[in-house]
Amino acid sequence: MDSAIHSVDTYPLKGRKVLLRLDLNVPISGKGENRKIDDDTRIREALPTIKYCLEKGAKLILCSHLGRPDGKRNPEFSLEPVAKHLAAALDTEVLLSDDCVGDGVHQIIHHSKERVILLENLRFYPEEEANDPEFSRELARLADLYITDAFGTAHRKHASTYGVPSIMSEAGAGFLIKKELDYLSRLIENPPHPFVLVTGGSKVTDKLKAIDNLLNFVDKIVVGGAMAYAFLAAEGKNIGVSKCEKEGVAAAAQILAKAKSRKVEILLPVDHQIVFPEKDANFTSPSRIDDIPAGAMALDIGDRTIKKFSDAIGSARTIFWNGPMGFFEKEQFLAGTKAIAHAIAKNDGIKVAGGGDTLSAIAVCGEEAGFNLLSTGGGASLKFLEGRGLPGIEVLKGKGAPVKTMYNIEGDFS
Ligand code: ADP
Ligand code: MG
Numbered sequence: 478m479d480s481a482i483h484s485v486d487t488y489p490l491k492g493r494k495v496l497l498r499l500d501l502n503v504p505i506s507g508k509g510e511n512r513k514i515d516d517d518t519r520i521r522e523a524l525p526t527i528k529y530c531l532e533k534g535a536k537l538i539l540c541s542h543l544g545r546p547d548g549k550r551n552p553e554f555s556l557e558p559v560a561k562h563l564a565a566a567l568d569t570e571v572l573l574s575d576d577c578v579g580d581g582v583h584q585i586i587h588h589s590k591e592r593v594i595l596l597e598n599l600r601f602y603p604e605e606e607a608n609d610p611e612f613s614r615e616l617a618r619l620a621d622l623y624i625t626d627a628f629g630t631a632h633r634k635h636a637s638t639y640g641v642p643s644i645m646s647e648a649g650a651g652f653l654i655k656k657e658l659d660y661l662s663r664l665i666e667n668p669p670h671p672f673v674l675v676t677g678g679s680k681v682t683d684k685l686k687a688i689d690n691l692l693n694f695v696d697k698i699v700v701g702g703a704m705a706y707a708f709l710a711a712e713g714k715n716i717g718v719s720k721c722e723k724e725g726v727a728a729a730a731q732i733l734a735k736a737k738s739r740k741v742e743i744l745l746p747v748d749h750q751i752v753f754p755e756k757d758a759n760f761t762s763p764s765r766i767d768d769i770p771a772g773a774m775a776l777d778i779g780d781r782t783i784k785k786f787s788d789a790i791g792s793a794r795t796i797f798w799n800g801p802m803g804f805f806e807k808e809q810f811l812a813g814t815k816a817i818a819h820a821i822a823k824n825d826g827i828k829v830a831g832g833g834d835t836l837s838a839i840a841v842c843g844e845e846a847g848f849n850l851l852s853t854g855g856g857a858s859l860k861f862l863e864g865r866g867l868p869g870i871e872v873l874k875g876k877g878a879p880v881k882t883m884y885n886i887e888g889d890f891s
Pocket of ligand 2: 832833834
C-alpha cells in the first residue's frame with residue numbers, strides 16, 4: 478500500500494470545499510462579551526494553510542475544539558473570539574456556524590458568499606471525542622476533501638481527527654503538520670550524531686515513554702529541572718525538599734539502567750541554586766552549592782552544571798529539548814534555562830524543542846530564532862517520539878492516491 482502522506486499542495490482546490498481541521502484551542506481569559514485571546518500562536522500557525530487554500534480558490538470549512546466543554550453546548554467555550562481574530566488576520570469575513578452538522582450547515586456552506594466558514598466548537602458534541610461513526614459521516618458530507626493541520630490533537634482518535642479522514646478518499650496534511658513531521662521524524666530516523674537529548678521540567682513519568690524510545694537514538698542525555706532530582710535520588714544522593722514525584726525515582730532508575738546497557742551517557746547536575754523554604758518563604762536569597770543539604774530546595778542548576786551541559790550541547794549535531802532547567806518563571810532561577818537555551822541556539826546542527834513551558838522559556842530568553850522547529854504539539858510531539866505513530870497522522874497514509882477509472886489504461890476491464 479502507498480504509505481505517502483499527501484500534503485495540501487498536491488490536491489486540486491479550485492472550486493472545491495475543504496474541511497480543514499485546525500488546532501485553534503487558544504488560551505482565552507475573561508467572561509461573556511469580554512472573552513479575549515491571551516496567546517494567538519496557534520491561530521498564526523494555521524494561517525499559511527488557510528491562505529494557500531484561499532489563494533487556490535477553495536471554499537473553507539474550518540473546524541476545531543476549544544477547551545473541555547465535555548459534550549455540552551456552553552457559550553464560555555464558543556469559538557466566537559477565534560472567528561473574529563481570524564477575520565482580522567485574514568482580512569476577510571469569517572462566518573461562524575452554530576452547528577457542526579445538519580441541514581443548517583449545508584445551507585450556510587451552499588448559499589453563503591463568505592469563503593471561510595468556521596464550525597462551532599466540535600466538543601459541544603459528545604460524538605466528537607467518542608469518534609462516533611455517524612457524526613464522522615455527517616462531517617465528511619460537508620466537503621470534497623479533508624486536510625488537517627491540527628498537530629496538537631493528532632494523538633487523539635476523535636471523529637474530526639480520525640473518523641472523518643478514515644472515510645474520506647481525499648485527505649492530507651497542511652503546512653504546519655508537514656513542518657512538524659519533517660523535523661520530528663528526523664529525530665527517530667537516522668539523526669546525525671552525536672544526538673543529545675536535553676530534558677528537564679517537572680515530571681519524569683509524563684516523559685518516560687518518549688525518553689525510553691529516544692534511548693535507541695541518542696548518544697547523551699542531559700537532565701536538569703525538577704526531573705534531575707528523581708535521577709539524583711535514584712543514585713542515592715540527597716535532594717533535600719526539592720520537587721520530586723515518588724514514582725519518578727523508579728522511572729529514573731529504569732532509564733539509568735537502560736542507558737547503561739545501551740552505552741548512552743547520562744549527565745546530571747553537579748551543583749545547584751538552592752533556597753531554604755523554612756527560613757526563606759519567598760525564595761529571595763538563593764545560593765550555589767554542590768551537594769543539596771537537608772531542608773534545601775534546588776530550583777535551578779548551578780554554574781559548574783551549566784558549563785558541563787553546555788559542553789555536551791556544543792559538540793552535538795542533533796538536539797531535542799523538552800523541559801526547562803529550573804523554576805524559570807522566577808527571574809532568580811532563570812539563569813540555567815537561559816544559558817542552556819543559548820547553548821542550543823548557537824549550535825549549528827538540527828535543533829528541535831517541544832513542550833508548552835519549554836517554548837515559553839525559549840520566548841522569555843529571546844532564543845526562538847535559534848531553533849529549526851518549535852513544536853506546537855506539546856503532548857502530541859512526545860507521543861510521536863514514543864515511536865508508535867499518531868492516529869491522526871497514520872490515517873492519512875495512502876490517502877489521495879489516483880483512483881483507477883475505466884479510462885485508466887492499466888485498469889482491468891474484463
Ligand atoms: P513542558 O511544558 O515544556 O513539557 P514541564 O511542564 O514538564 O515542561 O515542566 C515545566 C515546569 O517545571 C515549569 O513550571 C518549571 O518551573 C518547573 N520546574 C523546573 N525545574 C524545577 C525545579 N527545580 N523545581 C520546581 N519546579 C521546576
Ligand atoms: Mg508543562
